[in-house]
Amino acid sequence: MSDIIRRDPRAEWIARNRLHPLHAAMQQQGTPSSWMGPNGVLRKNPHAVGFIGPNGIKRIDRSGAQQASGQRRAAAEAVQLPLHVVEQPSHIICVVPDMVGGRLSSHDKDLLGLARQLAGSGGAVLAVVFGEHKESAFDTAGVDRLLQIEGSEYAGYAPEQRLQALAAVERQFVPRHWLLPDSRSGGGELGRRLAASLRERPATRVWQVAGERCTGRAGAGREDINRPLPRLILASAECAEPVSETRHQALAVSLDNGVARCLPRIEDLGPVAVDPAAIPMAEAEFILSGGNGVQDWALFHKAAAALGATEGASRVAVDDGHMPRARQVGATGTWVTARVYLAVGISGAIQHLQGIGACDKVVAINLDPGCDMIKRADLSVIGDSSAILQALIELAEAYRNGGARDAA
Amino acid sequence: MPHNELNVVALVSVGAHPTSGRARRAEQDARAVELGLRLAGSKLQVVHAGDPHAEALRAYLGMGLDELAVLEQGAGADALPALGAYLSGAGAQLVLTGSQAETGEGSGMLPYLLAERLGWPLVVGLAEVERVEDGFAQVLQALPRGQRRRLRVRLPFLASVDNAAPVARQSAFGPARRGQLRAEDVVVVDDALLSEAQLQPARPRPKRLKVIKAKTGAERMKAATAKASGGTGQVLKDLPPQAGAEAILKLLVEEGVLR
Numbered sequence A: 001m002s003d004i005i006r007r008d009p010r011a012e013w014i015a016r017n018r019l020h021p022l023h024a025a026m027q028q029q030g031t032p033s034s035w036m037g038p039n040g041v042l043r044k045n046p047h048a049v050g051f052i053g054p055n056g057i058k059r060i061d062r063s064g065a066q067q068a069s070g071q072r073r074a075a076a077e078a079v080q081l082p083l084h085v086v087e088q089p090s091h092i093i094c095v096v097p098d099m100v101g102g103r104l105s106s107h108d109k110d111l112l113g114l115a116r117q118l119a120g121s122g123g124a125v126l127a128v129v130f131g132e133h134k135e136s137a138f139d140t141a142g143v144d145r146l147l148q149i150e151g152s153e154y155a156g157y158a159p160e161q162r163l164q165a166l167a168a169v170e171r172q173f174v175p176r177h178w179l180l181p182d183s184r185s186g187g188g189e190l191g192r193r194l195a196a197s198l199r200e201r202p203a204t205r206v207w208q209v210a211g212e213r214c215t216g217r218a219g220a221g222r223e224d225i226n227r228p229l230p231r232l233i234l235a236s237a238e239c240a241e242p243v244s245e246t247r248h249q250a251l252a253v254s255l256d257n258g259v260a261r262c263l264p265r266i267e268d269l270g271p272v273a274v275d276p277a278a279i280p281m282a283e284a285e286f287i288l289s290g291g292n293g294v295q296d297w298a299l300f301h302k303a304a305a306a307l308g309a310t311e312g313a314s315r316v317a318v319d320d321g322h323m324p325r326a327r328q329v330g331a332t333g334t335w336v337t338a339r340v341y342l343a344v345g346i347s348g349a350i351q352h353l354q355g356i357g358a359c360d361k362v363v364a365i366n367l368d369p370g371c372d373m374i375k376r377a378d379l380s381v382i383g384d385s386s387a388i389l390q391a392l393i394e395l396a397e398a399y400r401n402g403g404a405r406d407a408a
Numbered sequence B: 001m002p003h004n005e006l007n008v009v010a011l012v013s014v015g016a017h018p019t020s021g022r023a024r025r026a027e028q029d030a031r032a033v034e035l036g037l038r039l040a041g042s043k044l045q046v047v048h049a050g051d052p053h054a055e056a057l058r059a060y061l062g063m064g065l066d067e068l069a070v071l072e073q074g075a076g077a078d079a080l081p082a083l084g085a086y087l088s089g090a091g092a093q094l095v096l097t098g099s100q101a102e103t104g105e106g107s108g109m110l111p112y113l114l115a116e117r118l119g120w121p122l123v124v125g126l127a128e129v130e131r132v133e134d135g136f137a138q139v140l141q142a143l144p145r146g147q148r149r150r151l152r153v154r155l156p157f158l159a160s161v162d163n164a165a166p167v168a169r170q171s172a173f174g175p176a177r178r179g180q181l182r183a184e185d186v187v188v189v190d191d192a193l194l195s196e197a198q199l200q201p202a203r204p205r206p207k208r209l210k211v212i213k214a215k216t217g218a219e220r221m222k223a224a225t226a227k228a229s230g231g232t233g234q235v236l237k238d239l240p241p242q243a244g245a246e247a248i249l250k251l252l253v254e255e256g257v258l259r
């Protein structure tokens, strides 16, 4: 369309006159409140600023969120972060995230932030992911190249096989730095195994990288060790700010040569069923928590057993004597870190919500659709706790039996 | 059930109390000794590389050991060559270590480097040895969040223990005095790290600030007053309980918590 602005005095008049029958239609179309004039000077129409509120009074919202139609479209557009493109990386920074539950953890994101810092503008961050994943935000986390290594030999606990794959990555990409999370969920172990096989002395528990030196905790945490930045870095959580202002390519790359299958000396016989009640609540992965809305506590315990969940409770449930004090979740109880927190009949008082701040997914079962727990929850089911727990027990048992049959 | 025929070696270090810094038996190493005592009884060999006159070593003797071998070396020496040489001649089937020293660098690399050097498999986070037969051991490995995994590993192997291993027994004063610290001469290799790195008292880590990247005043106001992540969840209303339970079960299965 031509850039020449053509005025339509009649349309302008209708747009100004809110009593005109065509006024609403004209508002829809809208007139721009500012435009580039023919001489390259920005022109503004002060009359076009703002909108007519529900009571017929002109409103001006200077936040820019709710302006006249011309700008409303711009505001509605999703914020698209600028894309950082690395065509020919001058060097590679290799990151092996933990991917707990198939997603980047916050620790992984901090690590990618650090990797981005080390890569600078010319380098590329290569993330190595084993097996399937559920992550969709590699691009905004700062991954320039993504290497996904799949195969049944990497399933379960296979540190030696993974080491083989990382050795292949080392040969092909020759990364300037290797970055792994110094965590108990795999990164700490894999990183140290890699260090031993590459004969690199790693910096461990690193929490700060400044220029060519890095600082990490030493001993039992009473001392810091400050040393030149080595090739292999095992960093703790919050070692750097995660990437937040750029988008990256996350281009898929692959290994040129296959990875040799090593003969495992350690055989994984699978996870062992642990008594969920014996797991400390602060560490438990899956908590079923009951509050004042639970009527049938026998059923609640049965549901916890059927789901294999660790039990928790709100303060009211504890005060009423339905649960022991040690099971209380919240400000005056335990701060839990479960990945899934299933709250049954808990209203979500702030003292309770504080205790579940670190939980990933919260599921609520409650009668009241307006309570605060529903606002915090990722999935809420409105209904009577007893009926839903009963249905859940039946489904879980059916799932277990069905799963066993499929496996057989 | 003790496996009395099993030849177990535990490697120990001198620890430091987390607040006072006073020398003590290292927490995880004591757990390794405890596990070793349960497996091999009094036949357990315990080895330390360092100063044979360190008083803190007697705390290990007090757990019921007759003697403790000390590979004599100075404070700045690398423990790896001495331990590697000792272990290749000790005929051990299982070597237990802690997962991280309480003094010095504490990188936790020792078990990995020893395993690499000896060519043995390494089990990280050993919680329990269930049984040993036909040259294989069936063990439980501790995972985060209180989970356990069963592994089968060929003997001989190395295992590091962390805080999931059984709690160490009390150290008794009498046996601690009576026990022998047997010093052995070894070739001393200096550790190169301390020439280029400095140890300094730990600085408190900066608290991460909640950075609000808002461009306008209204956004800042919203960020400051917003309630904790409200209104993004899915709400299922007026459904039969079965349908609600199905949705919950689906989420549990997706998250992989239903085992």
Ligand SMILES: Cc1cc2nc3c(=O)[nH]c(=O)nc-3n(C[C@H](O)[C@H](O)[C@H](O)COP(=O)(O)OP(=O)(O)OC[C@H]3O[C@@H](n4cnc5c(N)ncnc54)[C@H](O)[C@@H]3O)c2cc1C
Binding pocket: A290, A291, A292, A293, A294, A295, A313, A314, A315, A316, A317, A328, A329, A330, A331, A332, A333, A344, A345, A346, A347, A348, A349, A350, A351, A352, A355, A365, A366, A367, A368, A371, A383, A384, A385, A386
């Ligand atoms: C200093 C202080 C510290 C505190 N510390 C803690 C703490 O650490 N932890 C803690 O939990 N609390 C704490 N509290 C108490 C807290 O303020 C709340 O009183 C408490 O959390 C409420 O517990 P509740 O949600 O179980 O009960 P209620 O608020 O009574 O909520 C019951 C919920 O169950 C629902 N319901 C009822 N019947 C059914 C049904 N049949 N099916 C399904 N849903 C049903 C209701 O809709 C309601 O939402 C503290 C309070 C103070 C003053």
